[in-house]
Amino acid sequence: MSSPPPLAGGAHGPDALRPLLAATLDALRDGAAARGGPLPAGGPRAVTDRVRAAAEPLLPERGAGPETALRTLVRALAEGAADPAEPLCAAHLHCPPLAVAVAADLAASALNPSMDSWDQAPAASTLEALVTDAIAAEIYGGAGAEGAAEAWFGAASGAGPSGGADALVTTGGTESNQLALLLAREAAATQGPVRLVVGANAHHSLARAAWLLGLPAPVIVPTPTGTLDPTALAETLTDLRDAHKGTQTHTQARTLLVAATAGTTDAGLIDSLDDIADLCATHGARLHIDAAYGAGLLFSDVRKRLLHGIERADTVTLDLHKLGWQPAAAGLLAIRDPRDLAALTHHAAYLNADDDTDAGLPDLLGRSLRTTRRPDVLKIAVTLKALGRKGLGALVDQVCDHARHFADLIEAHPHFELYDAPTISTVLFRPVDADDTDIAHLRRHLLTEGTAVLGRADLHGRRWLKATLLNPHTRPQDLAGLLTLTTPHPPKGPTPR
Numbered sequence: 001m002s003s004p005p006p007l008a009g010g011a012h013g014p015d016a017l018r019p020l021l022a023a024t025l026d027a028l029r030d031g032a033a034a035r036g037g038p039l040p041a042g043g044p045r046a047v048t049d050r051v052r053a054a055a056e057p058l059l060p061e062r063g064a065g066p067e068t069a070l071r072t073l074v075r076a077l078a079e080g081a082a083d084p085a086e087p088l089c090a091a092h093l094h095c096p097p098l099a100v101a102v103a104a105d106l107a108a109s110a111l112n113p114s115m116d117s118w119d120q121a122p123a124a125s126t127l128e129a130l131v132t133d134a135i136a137a138e139i140y141g142g143a144g145a146e147g148a149a150e151a152w153f154g155a156a157s158g159a160g161p162s163g164g165a166d167a168l169v170t171t172g173g174t175e176s177n178q179l180a181l182l183l184a185r186e187a188a189a190t191q192g193p194v195r196l197v198v199g200a201n202a203h204h205s206l207a208r209a210a211w212l213l214g215l216p217a218p219v220i221v222p223t224p225t226g227t228l229d230p231t232a233l234a235e236t237l238t239d240l241r242d243a244h245k246g247t248q249t250h251t252q253a254r255t256l257l258v259a260a261t262a263g264t265t266d267a268g269l270i271d272s273l274d275d276i277a278d279l280c281a282t283h284g285a286r287l288h289i290d291a292a293y294g295a296g297l298l299f300s301d302v303r304k305r306l307l308h309g310i311e312r313a314d315t316v317t318l319d320l321h322k323l324g325w326q327p328a329a330a331g332l333l334a335i336r337d338p339r340d341l342a343a344l345t346h347h348a349a350y351l352n353a354d355d356d357t358d359a360g361l362p363d364l365l366g367r368s369l370r371t372t373r374r375p376d377v378l379k380i381a382v383t384l385k386a387l388g389r390k391g392l393g394a395l396v397d398q399v400c401d402h403a404r405h406f407a408d409l410i411e412a413h414p415h416f417e418l419y420d421a422p423t424i425s426t427v428l429f430r431p432v433d434a435d436d437t438d439i440a441h442l443r444r445h446l447l448t449e450g451t452a453v454l455g456r457a458d459l460h461g462r463r464w465l466k467a468t469l470l471n472p473h474t475r476p477q478d479l480a481g482l483l484t485l486t487t488p489h490p491p492k493g494p495t496p497r
Contacts, residue, residue: 005066008110017110023067024074031078038089039082041450047080082453087471087478088485091455093265093293093319095470097327104382105327113375115169115368117351118361124375125362131377132167132332134384135318138298139334140165140311166338168367169377172331173292176317178209179333179369180288181257183315185213186343187286188255194286195219197236198259199228201269203290206259226267226459228260230275237283256285262307263293263322266457266466267419268426270294274309281312289313292331294424296323299392303400306423314340320380322470323396323424330376341366398472399425406467406479415487419464428457428464431488436463442486452485 006016040047054076063069082089085096113121115128136142142164170176185194196210196218207218219240221232240256258280260271273289280287289310295318297303298310310316313336320330335341344366347354351371352363365371383392403422410418410429419428430439439456443465446452455466465486 009112013110020066020070021106023070027071027074028078031075031081032083034075034079035081035083035450037450038086038453039447039450040080041448043448051076051080085471085473087474088452088482090467090469090471090482091453093322093468093470095322095325096473097321098325098383098387100386101326101379101383104379108375108378111375115373115375115377116364116371118364121364121375124378125364127381128169128367128375128377129362131381131384132169135332136165136167136334139167139295139316139318140336164338165334165336166341167332167334168341169373170331170333170368171329172321173203173290173317173319174205174208175369176292176319176331176333177203177205177259177288177290178212180259180315180317181206181209181213181215182369183335183340183343184257184286184288185215187340192255194255194257195240196257196259197221197233197240197285199223199233199261199271201226201228201261201264201266201271202259203261203265203292206290226264226269228271228276230272230279233258233276234279237279237285241283256283257288258285259288259290260313262289262291262295262297262310263424265293266426266459267428268293268422268424268468270306270423272309273307274312277309277312287313288315288317290317292317292319293322296320296392296396297424299323299389300396300400301393302397320383323399324380324383324392325395325470325472326379326383330380344369395472399469399474402469402471402474402479403427403467405476406469406482409479409483413483413487416483419459425469427467427469428459429467429486430462430464431486433488439463439465446485452482454482454486 007013008017040050054072064072082091083096084094108124113124115121115124118125168176168179170179181194181196188194194215196206196215198206198218199221201223202218202220210216210218219236221228221236223229237256237258258276260273260276262270262273264270277287279285291307291310294307295310295316297307315336316334318332318334320326320332321328324330346365348365352361352365357363387395400422403425406427407418407422407429410416410427415432416429417432419430431442434442436458440463443454443456446454455468457464457466467482
């Protein structure tokens with residue numbers, strides 16, 4: 001009987017991984033070389049044919065062996081990837097991950113802790129306590145992570161390691177926004193159903209979360225300038241309060257939940273957070289800020305002022321797989337009052353028996369709605385320690401400066417129109433003589449040719465090309481090349497007289 005395949009963990013795991021890593025890295029290099037650009041040429045059919053040819057038979061009677069399988073399929077994946085490390089891959093809020101974060105993610109996969117009980121993740125649970133405390137301190141202020149691990153062991157209630165503001169690790173903005181609505185719903189459980197108030201610029205996941213949680217449909221405040229107008233919000237909150245006058249006390253007004261945005265998906269705009277926080281305080285409403293994109297500005301000494309007021313939110317969504325250069329997933333939800341987390345308390349005797357908790361084993365089930373979950377905190381911790389606030393802030397400033405430079409190129413070009421000066425690192429533009437259909441065709445042509453990946457946004461009744469610049473290695477010539485690729489060309493043939 002043959003020996004079973006080697007494992008990644010244990011004392012012999014690194015020796016087993018070493019030749020497989022070599023095969024994997026070679027395949028990544030070869031696939032990127034075969035792709036030769038930001039994404040594969042040929043469109044969906046050509047990509048499907050190449051992947052199928054590499055993968056089949058996918059479940060053979062006898063396996064091809066680990067190195068052959070890795071070389072074949074990793075190469076096919078790399079050749080068929082839309083690679084955000086390529087400067088002309090700039091459509092979405094999808095960053096190129098730092099090499100140090102990817103290396104940390106390998107260690108997390110090899111050790112495979114499961115973050116649902118301490119006996120499956122002893123060190124990882126402490127590391128999560130340190131990281132979430134540090135992130136909460138970054139949002140809300142405080143002493144940071146010092147002493148968090150010690151406090152964690154006394155937090156039998158699951159209220160968090162520091163006793164102050166806290167944060168949960170999530171899969172990203174969608175899960176964070178859903179959790180924020182859930183915590184708001186449970187905090188107001190004795191007062192009536194929560195009514196969500198959002199701007200028209202809000203991320204789609206908020207309305208979807210309201211539906212999923214059985215909440216009333218959100219009240220949508222128009223955003224003609226692209227950001228939530230405080231005057232319109234004040235009128236909306238007054239109308240909602242007056243509609244329930246006589247039946248709703250001021251305390252019950254906490255059933256109103258306002259969701260502001262710091263970094264809209266389409267244009268990267270930031271709502272007036274301090275003004276919105278003032279209105280929430282006046283009307284007794286709860287405030288959530290979806291800063292999945294914009295929260296990374298906190299690391300920048302130059303740009304963190306754009307988030308003034310964020311510390312007044314009850315909950316804040318942030319994604320470090322955007323302006324944090326982490327492999328997905330690396331989301332968090334920061335919570336100002338850790339007592340809100342009591343709503344997530346859950347008992348399963350095989351994971352968090354009362355006597356184990358009383359004996360000092362940390363209870364992890366109240367840290368997520370998920371049971372099995374990866375130690376995504378490791379790559380975040382390694383990155384924070386490796387780069388520090390200054391290093392991360394420098395990356396943030398670089399990509400924002402790239403966006404400013406690209407906007408200057410567009411404004412100086414006679415054949416292009418700029419939507420507006422970028423707030424973060426998103427730039428919207430369009431050829432002046434193109435209609436909306438032309439723009440859609442141009443974007444798909446670039447995708448099919450494999451030359452550039454640009455997004456699209458429909459704002460103010462017009463369609464725009466969208467460049468989301470998250471690659472700190474982007475060079476000025478890359479931006480000039482992107483503009484060249486989207487420049488309309490005159491028709492071939494004799495010049496009309």
